Amino acid sequence: VSEVVSGGERRVSEGWRPGPALVRAGLISTVLSAVAVTFGQPALLVLAAPFLLHTVVGLVRRPRRAPVRSSWLDHTSLREGEGTRLTTRLDGIAGAEHAVVALTRTPWTAYQPPSATRGTAVGPGRDVVEVPIALASRRWGRRSTGAGVVAATSEWAAYQWGPHRLDERMLTTLPMPGRFDSAAPVPHPIGLVGNHPARRTGDGSEFASIRPFTPGDRLRRVQWRVSLRTGDLHVTSTVAEEDSSVLLLLDSGTELGESGGIGGKASSLDVAVRAAGAIAEHYLHTGDRVGLRVLGATSGRAVPLGGGNRQLRRLLDTLARVEPGRYGKVDPSRMRLHVGAGTVVVVLSPMLSDQSVASTRMLAGRGLTVVVVDTLPPDLSFAEPRRQIAWRMRLLEREAMLRRVEHSGVPVVTWRGPGTLDEVLRGLGRRARAPRLVAR
Amino acid sequence: VNPGAATRRMAERLSGSSRQQLVLRGGIGLGTLGVFVVILLTGGTVSLFWTSLVVLAAVVTMLIPHDFAPLVLLGALAWVWAISVPDLSSPSVILVAALLFGIHVLCALTSYGPPEMVLDTVLLRTWLRRGGLAVAAAAVVWMASWLVSEVDAPGSDWVRVVALGLVLVWTALLTARLLRRHP
Numbered sequence: 001v002s003e004v005v006s007g008g009e010r011r012v013s014e015g016w017r018p019g020p021a022l023v024r025a026g027l028i029s030t031v032l033s034a035v036a037v038t039f040g041q042p043a044l045l046v047l048a049a050p051f052l053l054h055t056v057v058g059l060v061r062r063p064r065r066a067p068v069r070s071s072w073l074d075h076t077s078l079r080e081g082e083g084t085r086l087t088t089r090l091d092g093i094a095g096a097e098h099a100v101v102a103l104t105r106t107p108w109t110a111y112q113p114p115s116a117t118r119g120t121a122v123g124p125g126r127d128v129v130e131v132p133i134a135l136a137s138r139r140w141g142r143r144s145t146g147a148g149v150v151a152a153t154s155e156w157a158a159y160q161w162g163p164h165r166l167d168e169r170m171l172t173t174l175p176m177p178g179r180f181d182s183a184a185p186v187p188h189p190i191g192l193v194g195n196h197p198a199r200r201t202g203d204g205s206e207f208a209s210i211r212p213f214t215p216g217d218r219l220r221r222v223q224w225r226v227s228l229r230t231g232d233l234h235v236t237s238t239v240a241e242e243d244s245s246v247l248l249l250l251d252s253g254t255e256l257g258e259s260g261g262i263g264g265k266a267s268s269l270d271v272a273v274r275a276a277g278a279i280a281e282h283y284l285h286t287g288d289r290v291g292l293r294v295l296g297a298t299s300g301r302a303v304p305l306g307g308g309n310r311q312l313r314r315l316l317d318t319l320a321r322v323e324p325g326r327y328g329k330v331d332p333s334r335m336r337l338h339v340g341a342g343t344v345v346v347v348l349s350p351m352l353s354d355q356s357v358a359s360t361r362m363l364a365g366r367g368l369t370v371v372v373v374d375t376l377p378p379d380l381s382f383a384e385p386r387r388q389i390a391w392r393m394r395l396l397e398r399e400a401m402l403r404r405v406e407h408s409g410v411p412v413v414t415w416r417g418p419g420t421l422d423e424v425l426r427g428l429g430r431r432a433r434a435p436r437l438v439a440r
Numbered sequence: 441v442n443p444g445a446a447t448r449r450m451a452e453r454l455s456g457s458s459r460q461q462l463v464l465r466g467g468i469g470l471g472t473l474g475v476f477v478v479i480l481l482t483g484g485t486v487s488l489f490w491t492s493l494v495v496l497a498a499v500v501t502m503l504i505p506h507d508f509a510p511l512v513l514l515g516a517l518a519w520v521w522a523i524s525v526p527d528l529s530s531p532s533v534i535l536v537a538a539l540l541f542g543i544h545v546l547c548a549l550t551s552y553g554p555p556e557m558v559l560d561t562v563l564l565r566t567w568l569r570r571g572g573l574a575v576a577a578a579a580v581v582w583m584a585s586w587l588v589s590e591v592d593a594p595g596s597d598w599v600r601v602v603a604l605g606l607v608l609v610w611t612a613l614l615t616a617r618l619l620r621r622h623p
Contacts, residue, residue, distance in 0.1 A: 018618045021548035026614045037603040042585035043528035049581040050541035050574030100553035115556030121563045157548040
């Protein structure tokens, strides 16, 4: 079994074949019997007797047909840290007494048993056996559960079937969104109905002013105290509440730091993906529209703006398929995001490449509200002195890049969970009310 | 084949062995030691050459119990016992038969799957029963041979020829069975 798992591919017949125990017992019993008879030594027959018994019973109890194997995952999509079960089923196993399944352990997957190998005894008369292996995914992504093999042994370990390969099963692990909450309104609410206070007055709950009654005003809006004092009918007006659009722009060009899965150390891409999930979940739950674009990707990794639970699922599914360094360079001037004015673009990036800086500045130049969430892990360091020096130099370059970004009017905040965007969104809201010059 | 890489791969595999697997492999060494103890207790002497050879075979068997090493070990132990013990027909032969079959069974148990696997106790109990049955068979054969020797019947070439014929038929039957392609 293990030879196939460790990569030493070898051809194995589909049916049952004599195992080493049967061959050994047969050879020893034959040789000892021949020597005992030839040299007249009955004591050697005593030594041969147990092996002869093993050989005879093994041959007689040979399984009559080869089993049929199948395997399946109970769930093909999980959240980080959740578990499922890979079950291997053998039909037509009558005559076998033991079945074993061994999986190649893959990173960020925890197995039970930890060796990812489980053997089970096949009871007498049973024709079907199922061998389950529990597994839990510890990191977002779309990965194989590991190449597996299955083997069976007949009674008295006489005949072996396999090891045969199991089909690899792909498991999609959705990112577990980090904790996020924001009390700040989005600067440019542009939709119809939502939770963000708009610039215009209308139906809402936030007080705007008290003004004279005009035809069409509802009676329940009449402000009786002011009306009695002034002698004219006055009504309370409120600020309209509208929804907003948030576009998440994820930089997957580089991944810095080592990922320890959920509960462990987080790489820059871990921070970015989990932060994107958290922001998306928050704004979708407040009724906004959220979209996603992976920097550099053109199709398949872009989710247009949308709302609702189904949109959240689409976003998380797309985030789970992000692969670091997969997408090549893209000309920022050719980027088409298909978003309208008023959309808030949240760039999640460690800001270590010219491409991400240029894209951010280009978006800001188009008049969009852009916020950069810095996803660089704070405790990143290298043991080797030369690499440590090189990394410090890189950080100095990065500081210069961040300054360039901030000079173009884009706030940069470090991801810290709840409240990360509050301050910058309030600042952007104030700035949005002031006139400004944009390049189109 | 790169011997260094093969050794490293084997060491990696063994490092992840389950405790049960280590106990089973250790049992092979103990069984080997048991045969030597029986030889010494029954008045036999063992040469250093044969001892070294058997120890080497035992170590290799403990490392790769699923290959041909157990066959070499069992053959060497039977040979050493046969040339070292003064009286082959003593009842101790049953003990030696039990030890040899025990080593064989331990090798079979370690070959059920990768070293990390833990075998069901149901299966272990089944093999314990089988071991008892096999030793009982050895005891029956010993008793039969003892009865024949007590009768002190004169030797017959015809009986020997018939016995050899039976062994040949058994060998042919076994070879045909082992080489046959099974579904």
